[in-house]
Amino acid sequence: MSWKSSLRRHAGGVSSDTTSITIPDGLLPADGRFGCGPSKVRHEQVEAIVAARDTILGTSHRKPAVKNLVGDVRSNLSSLFSLPDGWEILLGNGGSTVFWDIATFGLINNRSQHLVFGEFSSKFADASAAAPHLGEPTIVTSDVGDHPAANAEPGIDLYALTHNETSTGVSMQLRRPSGVAAEQGLVAVDATSGAGGLMWNPADVDVYYFAPQKCFASDGGLWIAACSPAAIDRIETIGASDRWRPASLDLKIALDNSKKNQTYNTPAVATLVMLNAQLDWMLANGGLNFAAGRSAESAQKLYSWAETRDWATPFVTDPAKRSNVVGTIDIADHIDANEVCSALRANGILDTDAYRKLGRNQLRIGMFPAIDPADVAALTGCIDYVVEQLS
Numbered sequence: 001m002s003w004k005s006s007l008r009r010h011a012g013g014v015s016s017d018t019t020s021i022t023i024p025d026g027l028l029p030a031d032g033r034f035g036c037g038p039s040k041v042r043h044e045q046v047e048a049i050v051a052a053r054d055t056i057l058g059t060s061h062r063k064p065a066v067k068n069l070v071g072d073v074r075s076n077l078s079s080l081f082s083l084p085d086g087w088e089i090l091l092g093n094g095g096s097t098v099f100w101d102i103a104t105f106g107l108i109n110n111r112s113q114h115l116v117f118g119e120f121s122s123k124f125a126d127a128s129a130a131a132p133h134l135g136e137p138t139i140v141t142s143d144v145g146d147h148p149a150a151n152a153e154p155g156i157d158l159y160a161l162t163h164n165e166t167s168t169g170v171s172m173q174l175r176r177p178s179g180v181a182a183e184q185g186l187v188a189v190d191a192t193s194g195a196g197g198l199m200w201n202p203a204d205v206d207v208y209y210f211a212p213q214k215c216f217a218s219d220g221g222l223w224i225a226a227c228s229p230a231a232i233d234r235i236e237t238i239g240a241s242d243r244w245r246p247a248s249l250d251l252k253i254a255l256d257n258s259k260k261n262q263t264y265n266t267p268a269v270a271t272l273v274m275l276n277a278q279l280d281w282m283l284a285n286g287g288l289n290f291a292a293g294r295s296a297e298s299a300q301k302l303y304s305w306a307e308t309r310d311w312a313t314p315f316v317t318d319p320a321k322r323s324n325v326v327g328t329i330d331i332a333d334h335i336d337a338n339e340v341c342s343a344l345r346a347n348g349i350l351d352t353d354a355y356r357k358l359g360r361n362q363l364r365i366g367m368f369p370a371i372d373p374a375d376v377a378a379l380t381g382c383i384d385y386v387v388e389q390l391s
C-alpha cells in the first residue's frame with residue numbers, strides 16, 4: 001500500500017457517497033494537514049523529541065537541561081522578533097485563553113479598549129468586562145470579514161488588538177493608536193495565530209502574546225508573551241499593589257520565574273522541545289522574513305486561485321486584510337463546503353472546515369510556515385477535482 005493510500009485509510013477511509021471520491025495520487029499534497037491549530041508539526045520537530053529522550057524528557061524542570069531549553073526558547077524568540085533591549089519573554093501554562101485572565105489581573109489597570117472582529121477577540125473583551133475589579137471596557141467592532149481601528153480614548157490604559165482573527169481569516173497591521181504613549185496605554189496583541197507567520201514592529205506593541213500550536217507547530221497549553229519595558233513596568237506596579245491575584249495567574253510571579261528560565265508550575269516539556277526545534281528551523285533559514293515569506297507565498301497561491309474560480313471567493317474583501325496564515329474561502333451555495341471537506345478528509349486532507357460559529361459555506365485553510373506553499377497549490381487542485389466530481 002502506498003503512503004497516500006495509507007493516509008486515506010487513517011483519515012477515515014471511504015464510507016459515503018461524498019467520501020467515495022478518490023483524488024488521484026498525483027494531485028495530492030505531500031502533507032495533508034491544513035488545520036488552523038493544532039496545525040502541522042514538521043517531522044523534524046518530532047525527531048527533536050526523540051533526540052531529547054534520554055537527556056531532557058522526564059527530567060526536572062528546575063534543573064539545567066530543561067532550564068537551558070526554556071532559555072533557548074526565550075532567546076530564540078527574542079532573535080526571531082528582533083526585540084530591542086529591555087524586552088522580556090514571559091511564559092506559563094494555560095494557553096492564550098488563560099493569558100486573557102492573566103491580563104485582567106496583571107496588565108489592565110482599570111479600563112481596556114478591545115477591537116472585536118471575531119470569536120477570539122470577543123473573548124478577551126468578555127474576560128475584561130467580567131472582572132469585578134476593572135472598569136467597563138470599550139468595545140470597538142466591525143463587520144465580520146473586516147477589522148476596526150484602535151482610537152485614542154481618555155481613561156483607557158490597555159488597547160487590545162488581534163494580529164490575526166483565526167475565526168474569520170482577517171489580519172491587521174499593528175499600530176499604536178496615534179498620540180498614545182506606551183506609559184499611558186499599553187498595546188497588547190493577541191498573536192496566537194499570527195506570531196511567527198506575520199511581520200510586526202516592536203515599536204508599535206507592548207505585549208505580543210500567543211500559544212505555540214499555530215505558526216510554531218507545537219502542542220497547545222503554553223502561553224508566551226513578549227513584553228516591552230513599559231509592559232514590565234506595569235507588571236511590576238500592579239505586582240506591588242494590593243490587588244488580589246491568584247498565584248497561577250499572577251504576571252509578576254510569571255515574570256520572576258521567566259527571568260530564571262522556568263515556569264511557575266510544571267510545563268509540558270515535549271511542547272517546549274517542539275517549539276524550540278521550530279524556532280531553530282525558522283532562524284536557520286532567515287528568521288521572520290523567511291517564515292512570514294512562506295505564509296505569504298501560500299496565501300498568494302490560495303487567494304489568486306479562488307479569484308479565478310466562479311464558485312470560490314476570498315471571504316475577506318479587502319486584500320490588505322486577508323490573512324497570510326489563515327485563508328477563508330467562501331464557496332457558492334450550490335456546492336456544499338461540508339461535502340468538499342468530507343471528500344478531502346477521506347483522501348487524507350484534513351481540517352479544511354470553516355470556523356463553526358461563523359456559519360458560512362466556507363473552507364478555512366491553515367497556511368502557517370510549516371505548511372509547504374507547494375502543498376497549498378496542490379490542495380487547490382484537489383478542491384477543483386472534488387468540486388468537479390460533486391457536480
Ligand SMILES: Cc1ncc(COP(=O)(O)O)c(C=O)c1O
Pocket residue numbers: 037094095096097098120121162164165166167190191192193211220221
Ligand atoms: C486568535 C486566537 N486567540 C486565542 C486563542 C485561544 O488559544 P488557546 O487555545 O491556546 O487558549 C486562539 C485559538 O485558536 C486563537 O486563534
